[in-house]
Amino acid sequence: MANFYIDKSDITENRATITGEEAVHISRVLRMKKGDNVTLCDGEGTFYEATLSEFSEKSVAAEITSSRRAETEPEVKLTIFQGVPKNPKLETIVQKLTEIGAVKIVPVDTKRAVAKLDKSAKVERLRKIAREAAKQSKRGIVPEVADSMSFKKAVEMASESDLSIIAYEEEVETSLKMALSGKTPKTVSVMIGPEGGFEKAEIEKALDKDAKIISLGKRILRTETASITALSLIMLKAETI
Numbered sequence: 344m345a346n347f348y349i350d351k352s353d354i355t356e357n358r359a360t361i362t363g364e365e366a367v368h369i370s371r372v373l374r375m376k377k378g379d380n381v382t383l384c385d386g387e388g389t390f391y392e393a394t395l396s397e398f399s400e401k402s403v404a405a406e407i408t409s410s411r412r413a414e415t416e417p418e419v420k421l422t423i424f425q426g427v428p429k430n431p432k433l434e435t436i437v438q439k440l441t442e443i444g445a446v447k448i449v450p451v452d453t454k455r456a457v458a459k460l461d462k463s464a465k466v467e468r469l470r471k472i473a474r475e476a477a478k479q480s481k482r483g484i485v486p487e488v489a490d491s492m493s494f495k496k497a498v499e500m501a502s503e504s505d506l507s508i509i510a511y512e513e514e515v516e517t518s519l520k521m522a523l524s525g526k527t528p529k530t531v532s533v534m535i536g537p538e539g540g541f542e543k544a545e546i547e548k549a550l551d552k553d554a555k556i557i558s559l560g561k562r563i564l565r566t567e568t569a570s571i572t573a574l575s576l577i578m579l580k581a582e583t584i
Contacts, residue, residue, distance in 0.1 A: 346478055348485060351385040354407070359383055359393055361403040369395070369403050381405060388413045388483040413483020419581040420530045422447040422504065423570055424497045426537030427456045432567045437469050439567075441476035441486050443574045448473070449500070450491040455539030460491040494545055501532035502552040509534040509549045510569055511541060514558040519573065522555045523580045531577055535570040 347365045354360075361369060361383070369375045375395060383391040383405065390413055393405035423440055427433065427450045437448055448469075450460045460466065469488045477485045492500075501507040505528030508519070534541075534549065541549075546556060559569055 346382045346384065346481060348384050348386055348474060348478060351387055351389075354385065354391070357407045358396075359391065359405045359407055361405060362401060366401065366403045370398055383407075384413070384478075384483060386477075386485045388416055390483065413481075415481050416483045417444045417578060417582050418529070419527055419577070420446045421574060421577060422449065422501070422530070422532045423574060424449045424451050424501055424532060424534040425570055426451050426453040426535060426541070426566065427458050427460050427491060428537050428566045429458050433458075433460070434469065434472055436567050436570050437472050437488060438476045439571050440574055441473045441482065442480045443571065444482075444578050445486050445574060446484065447487045447489065449489040449497060451494055451497045451534070452491055453494050453537055453545060454542045456537040457539070458537070466490055495548065497534065498549050498552045498554065501534060501549075501554060504528070504530040504532040506530070507532045507534075507549075507552065507554040508557050508573075509541070509546065509554045510536070510559050510573060511546055511556050512558075512563050514556045517555065517557050519557045519559060519576055522557045523577065527581050533570070533573050533577070535566060535573065538566055 347361060349359055349361055377395055379395045381393055381395060383393050390411050391407045392409045393407045395403060396406045397404035421444060423445050425436055425448060440448055473488050474485050508522050559572055564572060
C-alpha cells in the first residue's frame, strides 16, 4: 500500500488533507482514484490507514479508518553531529542515517572541514532526502536535519544527551563497545569528524563537556563510513535487528 507523509495539523477528526508534493504524487504521478487506500504518517510516530475521498487542484482528502503507533522507531534517540564533508557525501550520510534510525542529523563546522554548508537551499535538499529515505524505510518520523552549527555549540548540545561520544582516530584504549557497556542510554549523541578528522583542540573541548572519546576500530574509516558504522553498532546494541 502506498505510504505518504503529512503534518499532524492536516488531520481533523477522521479526515486528512494531503497537500504539496505528496498530493501531486498521488493525483498526477500514481493517478490514484477516489476509493483507493493509502497509509499516511504524521511524522510524529503514528501511521493512519485511509481511503481517498476527494480530489481538488492542490490537495487530496482522505477518510481515516484506523491508526497505529509506528513499530519502526528505536527506543534510543540517536543524534549524529557530522563534520561537514565534501559534496555529495553529506547527502549519502543523511540518507543512510535516516534509514538506520537517527532522529537528528547536525552538520558541524570544524577546523579541518574543507566544505561549508552555508546555503539554505542545500539544507532544504538534505531535508528532502531525509523525508524520502524515511518514506522508503517506513520510518514513523522524519529525522530533523538541522542548520549547520559551530563545533562549540555542537559539543554543548551533545552534552545534553545521556551519552555523548566522539570518534577519534588517535584513540587506542576506549572502543565504542566499551562506551556502550552497561545499560543502554535513552539518548546518545555521536560526533564524527570531516575528511581531515578533528583537531586536538576540538577533542579537548569535547572532553571538557564530558564527551567520551572512542575508537571505531584499528582501521581509519572515511567520514561517511564512520557515521554509518557508529550508528549501526549503537542500533545493534539498542535493539534486535
